[in-house]
Amino acid sequence: GENVEQHPSTLSVQEGDSAVIKCTYSDSASNYFPWYKQELGKRPQLIIDIRSNVGEKKDQRIAVTLNKTAKHFSLHITETQPEDSAVYFCAAIEGGGSYIPTFGRGTSLIVHP
C-alpha cells in the first residue's frame, strides 16, 4: 500500500517569512495529492490539491508543487500570517487501487507575530 512521509513535524517561522512543507510517497500509481489545514480544535479542511498531470498549482499565497519522478510534493506558503498557524496534512490517493487517501502525520506550523 501507499506510504506518505511528511516533514518537518514542526515548523516555526516569523510573520512574513515563507514556509515549505514536504511530503514523499511510495506508490507511483498515486495521482491525486490534496493538502488539508486543521486549526486547533477544528476539522481538517482542504486548502489546495494537485493532480499528477500538473507540476504546480497556485492559489493566492499558497502553492503546491509535484515531482512525479522523485515522488514528492510540497506545500509553499508565502508571506505567512499568524492565522496560518495550524496543522497541515498532505495526502496521496492511489488512483489505480484502493482510491483511499493515505495521510502524512502532519506539520504543526507556528507563525510568530
Add this chain to the structure above:
Amino acid sequence: NAGVTQTPKFQVLKTGQSMTLQCAQDMNHNSMYWYRQDPGMGLRLIYYSASEGTTDKGEVPNGYNVSRLNKREFSLRLESAAPSQTSVYFCASSENRGGEGYTFGSGTRLTVV
C-alpha cells in the same frame, strides 16, 4: 446544507461500555469514512464505505464495527471501549472513491477511563 454532521461532540466512557458514533452527510456523497486522530499519528483510517451497502476495513479496525445505514448515514460502534480508544474521531465523505471533495465532520472527542 450542513455538510457532514457528527454526534456527539464529546463523550466520556468507562472501560467496557459501548457506544455508537453517528455520522450523516447531506451532499449525496457515495463514499464515507471513519478516522481516528491521535497526537503525532495523523489521521488513521478505521473503516470506510465506498458505496451504500459496502464496508471495508482500514488501517486500524480492531475494536470497532460500522454500519452504512443508507447513503446518508455511516455509524461507528465501540462494543467494549478500552483506554487505547481514547482519541478524536472524524467522519468524512467524498463523492467517489478517488477522495476528491473530501469533507470532514467536526469530530468527536472520546475519552475512555
